[in-house]
Amino acid sequence: MHRIIFGVIAAMLLQAGFIGSALAQGAQPAGQGGGQQGYEGADQSAAGPAGASRPLEMPILYVTGIEVLRSSMDPKIDLIHVTGLVSSVGWSTPQLVPFFYGKPADDVLDLQFIATSPQQSQKAEGFVPVSAMFTLEPGHPYKGVRVRAADNALNLKQLPGSAHADVKADDCKQCMGKKFAEKGKSPAGTANVVREEDLPRGFRTIVPTHGVTGIVHNPNRINLILDENNTIVMAFWE
Structure with a gap:
């Protein structure tokens, strides 16, 4: 064939x-x-x-x-x-x-x-x-x-x-509304949690009290906008 x-x-x-x-x-x-x-x-x-x-x-x-x-x-x-x-x-x-x-x-x-x-x-x-x-x-x-x-x-x-090659990274299609957990702060499989370990490399989190610096755009970098409770309110690729 x-x-x-x-x-x-x-x-x-x-x-x-x-x-x-x-x-x-x-x-x-x-x-x-x-x-x-x-x-x-x-x-x-x-x-x-x-x-x-x-x-x-x-x-x-x-x-x-x-x-x-x-x-x-x-x-x-x-x-x-x-x-x-x-x-x-x-x-x-x-x-x-x-x-x-x-x-x-x-x-x-x-x-x-x-x-x-x-x-x-x-x-x-x-x-x-x-x-x-x-x-x-x-x-x-x-x-x-x-x-x-x-x-x-x-x-x-x-x-x-x-x-x-198997790609296991989270594409964040279902990230909005879930809590973001830093590396080592949440076990695998925890419901309604997005773990740092599961995200593509080079991601960026933006919390309410932080600004953003630089003008370099990277379409391969995912940005997670968090609220005061570390809940993801927006996820986008630059």
Whole structure:
């Protein structure tokens, strides 16, 4: 079955002249409707003011799988298919980009999994799956593939083959209305509690008495706004 599927994909790639380049597919950009500026943007999934324009190509949050298929006909080509998770809706154009050029000492192709980030901050409504493809030309020198995302990396040591990673971080889709607990302050499985240990790395909590500093926006950082009782009243990705 893999050979049949691969043959169809490879034929399409050859006809389009895409051998040796990255192919990507995934989430569509967030809508750009009009509206007044305010805490909730024109895009109803957004959490920041309308009118912000800061799309950046940057690593996605997690890589979850690598599969490399090899054609059965000569010249043999390898098709790399990678899956991952972005933090929110609004990401677009996922793609695989070589980390560096030239033959590495360990014969492992190092790829970054990147995409174009949303133009506005987005409400935490769950991770969104994306995927991308990269085709290796016949006679390539690589024996394995490593794919890097913002918060993890995944290695495939033998080609062809597959590798998978489990992501256990809380996407905060159900965080609002729950209590935030600092690391070590609440056991796993406690009802109506969001534990620091379960959140993606680099998160930020904002309490009523604290301001915010800096102008750097990170679409892979989740922000939790807390009330006086440490209850989460808003969760959004920058």
